[in-house]
Amino acid sequence: MTDAAIRPKKPATAERPPVADAAEATEPRLDTASVTDMLLGTWAETRRYAREMIKDERFWKIEGQSMAEHRERVLGQLRLLVEHGASRRAFPEEYGGLNDNGANLAGFMELVLADPSMQIKSGVQWGLFGSAIYQLGTEKHHDAWLRDVISLELPGAFAMTEMGHGSDVAAIGTTATYDPETEEFVIHTPFRGAWKDFLGNAALHGQAATVFAQLITGGVNYGVHCFFVPIRDASGRMLPGVRSEDDGVKGGLNGIDNGRLAFDHVRVPRFNLLDRYGQVAADGGYTSDIPSPGRRFFTMLGALVQGRVSLDGAATTASALALHIATTYANQRRQFDRGAGTDEVVLLDYGKHQRRLLPRLAQTYAQFFSNDELLQKFDEVFSGRGDTPEAREDLETLAAALKPLSTWNALDTIQECREACGGAGFMAENRLTSLRADLDIYVTFEGDNNVLLQLVGKRLLADFAQQFKGADAGKLAGFAARQAADRIFHGAGLRQLGQSVADFGSTARSVELGLRAEQQHELLAGRVQQMVADLAARLRPASKASPEESAAIVNACQADLIEAARAHGQLLQWEAFTDAVNRAPDEGTGRVLTWLRDLFGLSLIERHLSWYLINGRLSTQRAAAVSRYIDRLCLRLRPHAQDLVDAFGFEPEHVRAPIALGGEQARQDEARTYYADLAASGEAPVSEKSLRKK
């Protein structure tokens, strides 16, 4: 009975068994090939090329390799990427590039399947070091260095973070003081906390670094700018005044030579200031098209948004791989029978196991679709097709909202998959522990997740304030009062949702009707709106308070600000998923994807159920129905689980985990054959229990 629930890998319509009854006749089926196309998204072709490329085992991570060997292997992999033309996509044609920003990131995201160290080291070389030269430099810099960056003739580090300052880049301690006598910048590390740290390529392979430092000229600090600083000669010797330390073993990504750099009055020519957004003349005069120091700083940092975009995609790909492994295993592995004589139960037939894997599968689908939207937005801005300050700001906010959600989800999903595979999940050969260890740092690098969500929260508050711009204070106060009233008389909230006592009945139909797409959207969007409005009301006194009181008020709201931003990101994911469902190629696929989207939406609502109750957005009866509905959706989706993970389109060379490549099924089959043969032979021992019954 349980076997019937597992779909054959490639459902061929001609071979399907005759329809047994009406229920089965109307049961939808997923067109996995079409769904693969949907998941691969706008740059599917590049992704397929990348996946084909990394079938070559020279790209695969070797578990248990020593750090030194792993670092050399990954350096070699970067050279292979150059050979395959995978390093040039983002760069301009005149330097051998393809000027295709979306494709570049799409291809990059897939590398996580081979070895996350290779993904991140190539990200350091071409996405950070190379991008800083390209995005923050001007033509003379491109001419000087981009060809060698693309070809890996010039490996480099991206020296922004310091031991003492990570998220607060504006406060870094490294200085670049202009000397008009020699027309040089003096790069200097004034104290230990100003050492650049955690830099890929810094410990061994980097020959130069794009160094962020406080630009000082004529006794004035013009804030953080980026400088091209050679650090090693081609033979690997440190250049005078430059010091390097090795970060040593890390929690993951040990194929990357992370390290520290310090500069003792190192002189570089004036030429080496990457001067797209700020220039220093020979006499030391400073000029910039962006007069505001704050806006200039954020413009420079914003030019490097692609790291966040690509991590969002890579984390999603990694989550999908983990789900593919754990779901495939859960469809083969058996544990416990349901009483004498029955067969052992396949893991995925357990209610709890479904609850563990299927909502995370829904989440991961949502991320594929929202990442593709993010990637489109990124490509629009960076191709120049839609490059406005507003579009850039939107892109940055979108990336800052999505990257935290998908990277945290990757850790949560991979861990749940590891546990769902038991001891086998802990074996490195099955990849889950290794994948999790490598992705751990994704949640705090390229923008610490909590810091990013605060940025999003502030943007939401600014947008909210914008609504009231020009309105008098009374309007704002009135709005705040209505919000408060909603909470006290939360019947009002219920009515707004069009719920009536009549549909409080417990029949399945009315419950589902009340939690469909429109209501899900209303609940998710309403939560963001109200959280932001509540925060605005709580923060209003801060503007009139003393600096200390003001800081205390803001600080008291910090956790809630982050929650509002998270809710916003979840809403964006839900909307992207819903748009995708509406593009489903056939009715069956559409129905299964709708269930999965519903599971995603309802899981979000379940997670924040107390908020909906406290704020009168859901009645207790309806709230109780949410979990029951999720249970039903899990049951409905269970027969499609294998199709849904097969639709990720991974091939054995991407999966590589023995437990997901048929080994478990073979063992199960062998054991069952053994017992069947033994029973048939008549030589099977009788059980003590059956003996005692006689």
Next chain:
Amino acid sequence: MTDAAIRPKKPATAERPPVADAAEATEPRLDTASVTDMLLGTWAETRRYAREMIKDERFWKIEGQSMAEHRERVLGQLRLLVEHGASRRAFPEEYGGLNDNGANLAGFMELVLADPSMQIKSGVQWGLFGSAIYQLGTEKHHDAWLRDVISLELPGAFAMTEMGHGSDVAAIGTTATYDPETEEFVIHTPFRGAWKDFLGNAALHGQAATVFAQLITGGVNYGVHCFFVPIRDASGRMLPGVRSEDDGVKGGLNGIDNGRLAFDHVRVPRFNLLDRYGQVAADGGYTSDIPSPGRRFFTMLGALVQGRVSLDGAATTASALALHIATTYANQRRQFDRGAGTDEVVLLDYGKHQRRLLPRLAQTYAQFFSNDELLQKFDEVFSGRGDTPEAREDLETLAAALKPLSTWNALDTIQECREACGGAGFMAENRLTSLRADLDIYVTFEGDNNVLLQLVGKRLLADFAQQFKGADAGKLAGFAARQAADRIFHGAGLRQLGQSVADFGSTARSVELGLRAEQQHELLAGRVQQMVADLAARLRPASKASPEESAAIVNACQADLIEAARAHGQLLQWEAFTDAVNRAPDEGTGRVLTWLRDLFGLSLIERHLSWYLINGRLSTQRAAAVSRYIDRLCLRLRPHAQDLVDAFGFEPEHVRAPIALGGEQARQDEARTYYADLAASGEAPVSEKSLRKK
């Protein structure tokens, strides 16, 4: 201002600054030395001995060591443990032991601070392999092997789990068929899935194994029994018929040589059946004091409960270490100022950072106290002082309830600590990633956490049913109806808690009054009771249904059964914490610990807030107050955070993480001195912003 919030490491009353005002005069202080005593619990002396012992750096894990080297090092550490007399505590005096079960586990738990691989490998040797001989064997077996087990002359594996069967031990495939001709048992692995797997000491060092197999004699299968089977000679060569494979690299614990074992008709003397609970006579006749095969099986498994008890403690110690590291760092590390001219803010002064660390600190305190109760119970039963079937069952349920909570919490806490330390947290030298990787497997070995919680849930259901034993069906139905009524008319639930409209006011005082110890207990205990009652009602139809329908009903309840068990475990932890608070040595300590206990209780209530709302146990107003109250508790506890982690009593040789040993403070001080000197010199560059204002 922020600095004043950090307590000096050793508060000396004589040196305290003069009391500034009434508020400060009444501010409580924690007596850290007394709290250390409380945390170390009943076997504090043994714990202190173990902590002193592992200050020897030969016990410390070396990050990045190769698997082969790490395995040899850990074997050497086990020999050191023997030298220190740490391997004998649990065993009887006649074999050189101390017969001190509680002390044995208390000491074992501390080893996690040195290297979790050493902890677990010693657990394999003395807690599993040795325990199986001691607990499942009889005097003749003790005489034959225990001395060599204690001295490590005889390293062994514990061969229970198979590739095809982990949690479902009763269904293992290995057979032990008695041959009366030769008076031998034939140990056999009939198919690949019956290979013993994931066994420490199996890949390299084990010379024997305690092998669990289906005992077959006279054509009858008497179920799973344990056999002593030699596997290697002293030179490391496999014995005839025994095969071994290496599990290779794992997600953690790579200092242990986990591997697989298979037996091809391997003959062992009749003597080698560990026959405390079941005996085979020379002629093949089977006898046992426990007639029920089911009860016999669970009695044998129950004899091995100590693994779960000790993992609960080790996970707690590991969580404490992570919190010590992250909290100390958060009290030194600064990030972002609060506006021009102000100093940068210490991490732990951020509201979100407090929310991340302090509730986990409260959880860890709760675990110390509940683990000590568990350990007392364990010692009572295993010393024979209180060894009754009921006490054994209670002990097993308690262990099954607590081990999942503390091991999952360890992963969650260590991860949050790692993220709270940013990039520095990802460096292996700071220990958090390594500790997490090693503890990962704790959540699925020695009983998969979800499976253990199901056992607890079933026990709760059985106890619930016991209440109605002898009562007619009408009574049960009536109870169920009242439960349902509570949910529909949840005003009744509110009244039961003595809440009235009068105390719905929003003043802080009434809110706190309504969420103090008594109410916390009522809410936590009431939730367990109602969840169990609800489950009983939902499961009742299963007893009269067909096997298939019955299985479907049980399956639909699986996730909720696990949740009920989790709630039960949390209640036990809360009660243990509250008992400890009542033992506080002075008023100040008592007040701080009460806040911490409140934070624990309210965090649990916050986590399940929607349940309390749906079930009418909390009004929406009171529910909204829970989170605000937690915020206030965090603010109150913040000045005591360093004291609370110092009270864990770790010394630098236990901490070893550079970020928690003063390095960060030194860097901060150096940077601040640099800027102060620069400002004093008059040579500091002016900022562009200040220039523009002129």
